[in-house]
Amino acid sequence: MSPETLAQVSNYAVASATVVIALAFLAHMAEWGFARKVDQPVEEEATVTVGAGAPAARQSTAAADDDAPSRPDLLSSVGVSLTGLGTVLLLVGFVVRGFAADRVPWGNMYEFGIGGAAFALVVYLVLVRVQAIQWLGGIVTGFALVVLGMAMSTYVPAGPLVPALHSYWLVIHVAAVMLAGAFFLVGAASSLLFLIRHRAEERGTVGGLLSRFPHSAVMDQIAYRTNAVAFPLWTFGALIAGSIWAHYAWGRYWGWDPKEVWAFITWVVYAGYLHARATRGWKGRRAAIIALVGFLTFLFSYYGVNLFGSGLHSYAT
Amino acid sequence: MSSREREGGPAPALGSREFGRWIWRQLTSMRTALLLLLLLAIAAVPGSVVPQRGVDARAVEAYMTRNPTLSPWLDRFGFFDVYTSPWFSAIYLLLMVSLIGCILPRTRVYLKALRARPPKAPKRLERLPASATFTVDASPAEVASAARDVLRGPRFLPARVDVVEDGDSSEVRVEKGYLRELGNLVFHVSIVLVLIGVAGGALFGYRGAAIVTQGSGFANVLTQYDEFASGALFDPDDLPPFSLQLDEVQARFWTDGPQRGAPRLFRAAGTVETEPGADPQPFEIRVNQPLGVDGTSVFLVGQGYAPVLRVTDPEGNVVFDDAVPFLPQDGTYTSNGVVQVPDAEPQQLGFQGFFLPTAVVGEDEDASVSIFPGAVNPIIGLFAFEGDLGLDDGTPQSVFILDKTNLTQILDEDGENFRISLSPGQEAELPNGATIEFADLRLFARFQVASTPLVELPLVAISVGILGLVLSLVVRPRRTWVRSRRGSAGTVVEVAALDRVPRDDLPDDLDDLLERLADALGVPASVTRSEHEENDQS
Numbered sequence: 001m002s003p004e005t006l007a008q009v010s011n012y013a014v015a016s017a018t019v020v021i022a023l024a025f026l027a028h029m030a031e032w033g034f035a036r037k038v039d040q041p042v043e044e045e046a047t048v049t050v051g052a053g054a055p056a057a058r059q060s061t062a063a064a065d066d067d068a069p070s071r072p073d074l075l076s077s078v079g080v081s082l083t084g085l086g087t088v089l090l091l092v093g094f095v096v097r098g099f100a101a102d103r104v105p106w107g108n109m110y111e112f113g114i115g116g117a118a119f120a121l122v123v124y125l126v127l128v129r130v131q132a133i134q135w136l137g138g139i140v141t142g143f144a145l146v147v148l149g150m151a152m153s154t155y156v157p158a159g160p161l162v163p164a165l166h167s168y169w170l171v172i173h174v175a176a177v178m179l180a181g182a183f184f185l186v187g188a189a190s191s192l193l194f195l196i197r198h199r200a201e202e203r204g205t206v207g208g209l210l211s212r213f214p215h216s217a218v219m220d221q222i223a224y225r226t227n228a229v230a231f232p233l234w235t236f237g238a239l240i241a242g243s244i245w246a247h248y249a250w251g252r253y254w255g256w257d258p259k260e261v262w263a264f265i266t267w268v269v270y271a272g273y274l275h276a277r278a279t280r281g282w283k284g285r286r287a288a289i290i291a292l293v294g295f296l297t298f299l300f301s302y303y304g305v306n307l308f309g310s311g312l313h314s315y316a317t
Numbered sequence: 318m319s320s321r322e323r324e325g326g327p328a329p330a331l332g333s334r335e336f337g338r339w340i341w342r343q344l345t346s347m348r349t350a351l352l353l354l355l356l357l358a359i360a361a362v363p364g365s366v367v368p369q370r371g372v373d374a375r376a377v378e379a380y381m382t383r384n385p386t387l388s389p390w391l392d393r394f395g396f397f398d399v400y401t402s403p404w405f406s407a408i409y410l411l412l413m414v415s416l417i418g419c420i421l422p423r424t425r426v427y428l429k430a431l432r433a434r435p436p437k438a439p440k441r442l443e444r445l446p447a448s449a450t451f452t453v454d455a456s457p458a459e460v461a462s463a464a465r466d467v468l469r470g471p472r473f474l475p476a477r478v479d480v481v482e483d484g485d486s487s488e489v490r491v492e493k494g495y496l497r498e499l500g501n502l503v504f505h506v507s508i509v510l511v512l513i514g515v516a517g518g519a520l521f522g523y524r525g526a527a528i529v530t531q532g533s534g535f536a537n538v539l540t541q542y543d544e545f546a547s548g549a550l551f552d553p554d555d556l557p558p559f560s561l562q563l564d565e566v567q568a569r570f571w572t573d574g575p576q577r578g579a580p581r582l583f584r585a586a587g588t589v590e591t592e593p594g595a596d597p598q599p600f601e602i603r604v605n606q607p608l609g610v611d612g613t614s615v616f617l618v619g620q621g622y623a624p625v626l627r628v629t630d631p632e633g634n635v636v637f638d639d640a641v642p643f644l645p646q647d648g649t650y651t652s653n654g655v656v657q658v659p660d661a662e663p664q665q666l667g668f669q670g671f672f673l674p675t676a677v678v679g680e681d682e683d684a685s686v687s688i689f690p691g692a693v694n695p696i697i698g699l700f701a702f703e704g705d706l707g708l709d710d711g712t713p714q715s716v717f718i719l720d721k722t723n724l725t726q727i728l729d730e731d732g733e734n735f736r737i738s739l740s741p742g743q744e745a746e747l748p749n750g751a752t753i754e755f756a757d758l759r760l761f762a763r764f765q766v767a768s769t770p771l772v773e774l775p776l777v778a779i780s781v782g783i784l785g786l787v788l789s790l791v792v793r794p795r796r797t798w799v800r801s802r803r804g805s806a807g808t809v810v811e812v813a814a815l816d817r818v819p820r821d822d823l824p825d826d827l828d829d830l831l832e833r834l835a836d837a838l839g840v841p842a843s844v845t846r847s848e849h850e851e852n853d854q855s
Contacts, residue, residue: 159571159574160579228791235783235786254515262365290355
């Protein structure tokens with residue numbers, strides 16, 4: 001197939017992936033909608049303080065003990081299956097784009113967007129299998145849709161790279177950063193739900209929709225683990241690989257380019273998060289807020305800097 | 318913490334030693350480190366909003382002209398030099414002190430812990446987060462040896478195991494996960510080393526930029542640089558004495574496809590002498606492929622057009638014949654430049670204008686624009702000036718700016734500004750009788766020459782540091798106890814585990830341990846599982 005045909009195939013695959021992920025998002029929204037209506041009596045576990053969070057992990061699977069799966073559960077699995085299908089389509093679009101341009105498919109903001117969404121969905125699906133985090137489905141698919149939408153708004157036809165990007169550090173730097181971003185996303189989604197449910201638990205008002213989510217201690221733990229994976233990846237991808245490549249491409253390791261500034265800020269805020277989790281008075285709510293701030297700074301260094309600033313990374317727009 | 322910190326004496330009359338100690342304890346506490354980190358993040362923000370002198374001095378000047386009232390205040394508080402400002406430095410220096418003050422005592426504690434034996438089992442094991450009790454026929458000694466085998470861990474990562482036995486009872490104490498704190502310490506030490514290495518590189522290093530035209534050379538001495546910045550401890554005499562002869566500059570662009578007009582290849586080639594008189598060696602520099610000479614790297618960071626212009630003055634003497642770099646302003650390489658002819662008689666001549674590599678007449682009939690960065694239809698457009706160029710009063714002058722204070726613009730017979738538009742080979746005559754010819758078109762390369770000594774230190778340190786970081790996030794420190802006592806119905810075995818950092822997989826791991834223990838004792842798994850319990854509270 002000619003590069004043009006391949007590029008066309010990639011575009012179709014990305015478009016259909018977007019539609020399927022939108023359906024997955026709708027399924028999760030319907031799941032939440034029905035969960036609100038099912039007005040289960042508030043489980044008394046909300047008043048028990050759970051240290052390790054161990055029992056809570058089991059409670060989520062035991063929530064619906066009836067012989068038939070409840071409607072929200074059904075919608076949740078529909079959502080996960082659709083996400084799986086959408087992710088496969090997106091990966092096809094992503095990989096074929098690479099063949100169409102004859103290089104790694106992350107050389108501009110459009111490709112970085114579809115790649116970032118694909119990485120995030122794959123990480124999410126793997127964690128659904130390993131850690132049963134399908135309760136994050138609504139947030140992750142919704143976020144993936146936003147990222148895909150932003151990617152479409154920066155669409156450029158498949159083509160070769162500018163000389164500044166001719167480096168194998170492109171492969172290492174961008175891949176590590178996208179992977180870190182995928183874990184940051186899962187971590188941030190968990191922290192967000194943690195904050196919401198934690199407040200309800202303290203007030204003793206966990207019911208309806210919130211009872212579908214695991215105990216706050218479990219979500220806190222998931223957030224910590226994913227951020228603990230993301231932080232070394234970010235250190236490596238953004239700070240180390242980034243500065244080595246900056247040396248070759250721009251003649252200096254670190255020059256406080258706006259993108260570098262925000263990569264640094266993201267690193268410092270997540271370092272703060274890891275410290276907060278070990279500091280009395282900052283564990284839990286405050287740490288989760290820092291994690292969310294960290295994710296916002298990550299988003300800004302990924303997208304905001306290109307939107308508002310010029311800087312050396314501007315070829316990425 | 319605060320209640321204990323007061324014990325040195327009555328609060329208002331703290332002695333200077335106590336006060337110093339109090340400050341030190343505050344500074345090295347985790348809470349302070351956390352606040353300093355958050356402060357550092359906030360302090361870094363302005364540097365991405367306001368242009369920085371160290372990054373782009375010209376952008377700072379432009380910003381100051383746009384914001385005449387705000388700028389002096391921003392400047393006063395160091396907002397144009399955020400990353401070297403006193404307040405930013407203060408935060409990271411405090412952070413550094415806090416970091417070292419944290420590393421030292423923790424290293425001492427860690428070394429002690431390495432020598433310590435696993436602690437005795439608490440009296441009531443069932444109070445621990447995960448515990449179980451079962452009864453077997455095997456003797457306490459047999460249980461202990463089975464437990465030791467099960468808990469010893471893999472050979473490459475052994476757990477520390479102590480066995481205490483006395484006839485009727487036994488206790489196995491296991492501690493594992495020492496690498497967590499080791500990794501933690503390694504990571505934090507590596508951050509200190511990174512900062513030392515970066516500071517060293519900044520103090521002893523230098524960075525300069527020079528524009529070199531095709532066919533000419535560059536010698537690595539201070540006077541040849543257009544821009545130069547170096548650290549406080551750098552001595553200009555230490556510049557390695559290499560020189561370059563630039564024979565070829567290539568700038569190729571995509572002529573078709575979706576990326577039409579985008580850069581395709583930038584390349585500079587020629588010969589390099591490592592010191593005066595050394596054998597010239599061929600070199601090639603591309604973007605991402607710098608040339609390394611004598612601890613210094615030479616990068617190709619830009620390129621553009623340098624038309625060769627020949628000027629004769631009204632008296633008929635050739636007073637200028639040289640390539641003049643025109644600086645590209647955008648992706649089409651629409652470039653601006655200045656020609657200064659100080660030797661012209663009777664008055665000095667100056668030209669200012671633009672270069673278009675592929676000129677077409679724009680919508681507005683008068684103005685041409687460049688539509689492609691390659692030189693397909695190159696045109697120079699210039700205005701001419703005569704008078705005093707202001708080169709003699711000793712103030713340094715940029716070769717890219719024409720000082721028009723003592724110059725008058727040359728006009729045509731209608732009183733309009735006299736315009737010159739030249740293609741290669743063309744010549745124009747000025748109303749005053751001088752001529753200017755577009756003799757040839759060459760390319761120039763903009764090189765950045767940089768030396769960052771000690772750069773290996775931060776790179777190696779942070780690479781090792783990442784391994785430490787991963788260990789500190791992955792390794793789980795855990796204590797496990799297996800206590801057995803001979804009872805009337807057999808040996809009563811109690812098993813319990815405690816995580817130093819609470820995790821939710823402890824109960825599962827205990828189940829697993831019980832199963833393997835049953836296996837080692839040769840009893841069905843159901844025996845050990847019988848009275849398994851979990852506690853919420855540690």
